[in-house]
Amino acid sequence: MAQIKDLKTGIKYKDTPIGKIPVDWEVVRLSDVSEINMGQSPPSEDCSQEAKGLPFYQGNADFGSKYPSPQKWCINSKKIANEGDILISVRAPVGDINIAPHKCCIGRGLAAVSAKAVHDEFLYHSLFLHMKALQKIAQGSTFEAVNSKELSDLMVFLPPVLEQKKIAEFLTAVDEAIDKIDQIIEKTKEVKKGLMQKLLTRGIGHKKFKKTELGEIPEKWEIKTFKKLLEGGILSKIQDGNHGNDHPKSSDYVPSGVPFIMANNLVDGTVDIRDCKFIRKDQADKLRVGFAISGDVLLSHKGTIGRVAIVPEIKDYIMLTPQVTYYRIGRVDKLSNAFLRYVMESRGFQEHISKLSKQSTRNYIGISQQKNLFMVLPSLNEQKQIAEILSSVDNEIVEELNHKDQLESLKRGLMQVLLTGKIRVSV
Numbered sequence: 001m002a003q004i005k006d007l008k009t010g011i012k013y014k015d016t017p018i019g020k021i022p023v024d025w026e027v028v029r030l031s032d033v034s035e036i037n038m039g040q041s042p043p044s045e046d047c048s049q050e051a052k053g054l055p056f057y058q059g060n061a062d063f064g065s066k067y068p069s070p071q072k073w074c075i076n077s078k079k080i081a082n083e084g085d086i087l088i089s090v091r092a093p094v095g096d097i098n099i100a101p102h103k104c105c106i107g108r109g110l111a112a113v114s115a116k117a118v119h120d121e122f123l124y125h126s127l128f129l130h131m132k133a134l135q136k137i138a139q140g141s142t143f144e145a146v147n148s149k150e151l152s153d154l155m156v157f158l159p160p161v162l163e164q165k166k167i168a169e170f171l172t173a174v175d176e177a178i179d180k181i182d183q184i185i186e187k188t189k190e191v192k193k194g195l196m197q198k199l200l201t202r203g204i205g206h207k208k209f210k211k212t213e214l215g216e217i218p219e220k221w222e223i224k225t226f227k228k229l230l231e232g233g234i235l236s237k238i239q240d241g242n243h244g245n246d247h248p249k250s251s252d253y254v255p256s257g258v259p260f261i262m263a264n265n266l267v268d269g270t271v272d273i274r275d276c277k278f279i280r281k282d283q284a285d286k287l288r289v290g291f292a293i294s295g296d297v298l299l300s301h302k303g304t305i306g307r308v309a310i311v312p313e314i315k316d317y318i319m320l321t322p323q324v325t326y327y328r329i330g331r332v333d334k335l336s337n338a339f340l341r342y343v344m345e346s347r348g349f350q351e352h353i354s355k356l357s358k359q360s361t362r363n364y365i366g367i368s369q370q371k372n373l374f375m376v377l378p379s380l381n382e383q384k385q386i387a388e389i390l391s392s393v394d395n396e397i398v399e400e401l402n403h404k405d406q407l408e409s410l411k412r413g414l415m416q417v418l419l420t421g422k423i424r425v426s427v
Contacts, residue, residue, distance in 0.1 A: 011424055018133070018155045022421040025159050031152035033118040038090070038148045039079045039106035046076040053077065059109025060089035060096040065182065066175070067101040077105035081112035086124050088113060091145040094138035095131035099124060111151055118158060121168035129419045130156050157419065162427040167418045170425065174411040181404045185397055192393045193347065199386045200346050203378060214348065214374055221378050226327070227371040229335070236330030240301065240367060241290025241320030248287075248319075253277045258284040258316070261292070263300035263323040266307035268401070269341060269394060271298065271318065279319060290320040297327040297340050301365040305357045308344040310337055325370060334380060338387035343375045 013020040016027045030036065047056055054077050055070035062068040068087065081087060081100045089096040091109040106112055115123045134154055138144050159167065202209075206218035214223055229235040241261075248260060257278040259265075265276045284291070292298060292311050300307040302323045311318060311326075320326060329337050343349055352373070357363050378386070417423040 011421060021157055025157055025421055027155055028158050029152060030154040030156055033158065034116050035114045036148065036152055037079060037081065037112040039108050039110040041107045042074050042076055042078045042105060047072050047074045054103060054105045056105040057110055058107035059091060060093060063096055063098045066099060068098050074105040079106050081106050084120060085112040085114050086127060090151065094144060094146055095135045097127055119164040119168055121172055122164035125168060125171045125415065126156055126419050129415060130154060163425060166425040166427050170414060170418060171411060174407055178404055178407050181400050185400050188393060188397050192390060195390060195393065196342060196346050199389065200343060200376060204382055204385055214376060217376055221376050223374055224377050225372055225374055233330045234334045235327060237328045238325060238367060238371060239290055240322060240325040242322045246287055248279045252279050252283060254280055257281055259318040260321065261318050261324055262321045263304040263307050266298055266300055266309040269309055271309050271311055284319050287319065291317040292320055292326040293317050295337050297337050299325050299344055301325050301370065303363055305363060306350050306353055308341050310341050336380060336383040336387055338391060339383035342387060342390050
């Protein structure tokens with residue numbers, strides 16, 4: 001960034017109750033520089049999914065990367081946040097932050113902070129730095145929440161006004177770059193959806209089509225249930241991670257060992273083990289029921305429905321929770337695991353399993369139901385061509401996600417030095 005030349009070091013510091021800061025900075029309470037409005041839940045009869053009244057945000061479940069998205073509206077708002085107010089989650093989990101994109105109603109899971117004696121963008125960025133202190137307070141409460149006084153008394157750093165503005169410009173510039181990448185990623189995902197719809201219904205280069213229970217498809221394609229694929233040996237096994245009474249408990253988790261995969265670990269077509277739980281290998285070896293190996297296709301079928309991933313190259317195996325099913329290819333000369341992944345990600349397949357899951361009180365699709373699901377089956381050569389096209393789009397998405405990770409890492413580093421005064425900006 002061109003602004004890097006404006007950074008300077010060689011700073012004198014002073015001690016404060018929340019750390020060292022430059023001698024010309026202050027430490028103040030949040031309520032000294034802002035107005036705090038604690039949310040309150042309106043009567044349920046005043047809220048609906050119909051867009052009448054004000055958008056209603058109940059808690060961090062409505063939050064996005066920077067701005068919330070309304071799921072409900074309220075015609076009789078008790079507590080209102082104004083456009084530009086900082087929204088803070090004050091009930092478990094405490095500390096998530098967004099900005100109100102418009103006038104809105106806020107429930108008791110949120111507080112709205114309106115900057116008064118501080119630059120608003122600076123305060124927004126600065127609060128991320130101080131949220132750990134708020135989260136520590138929350139963890140000491142019965143319900144993991146913070147009240148008005150605790151939020152008001154939160155101590156924050158306060159540089160001179162011009163420096164606040166300059167720091168905010170630095171960090172906002174990075175945010176804007178991240179937002180642009182997010183837009184590119186979303187557009188690329190839309191392109192992928194369109195390609196999937198076309199390729200998985202029309203194929204490549206076909207002239208003749210036939211009508212089937214899945215709609216019109218190329219004449220040469222087959223339709224098979226997963227049960228038929230198992231009977232023909234094309235799939236060798238379909239198995240979930242139901243371990244019965246031997247299911248690992250939270251007390252069994254260890255810092256490292258065999259990855260114990262849940263639905264949230266299936267991300268962008270692969271298995272993300274950076275944020276998964278682990279169990280001891282000797283415990284996993286005793287289970288050996290819901291284990292997956294390299295190349296297996298995973299489908300989440302309980303709770304969170306429809307996440308799909310291919311197990312990457314791993315040394316041994318991973319264990320699955322009851323939320324996840326693995327599909328193991330038996331005949332690689334008949335079925336590509338990459339093609340199976342894209343079939344499962346397709347709009348038609350996702351809509352069908354979503355409908356099935358809602359017929360259960362537990363948001364669940366059992367193995368027997370999964371075996372009765374249909375899929376299209378082109379020749380192996382065409383499967384690979386389709387998978388290659390879609391994979392190239394996935395690679396573009398991954399490239400943008402890596403770029404986003406780099407920018408987010410840059411932002412974290414800048415926040416750590418700019419918001420604490422370890423490096424000063426020229427004003």
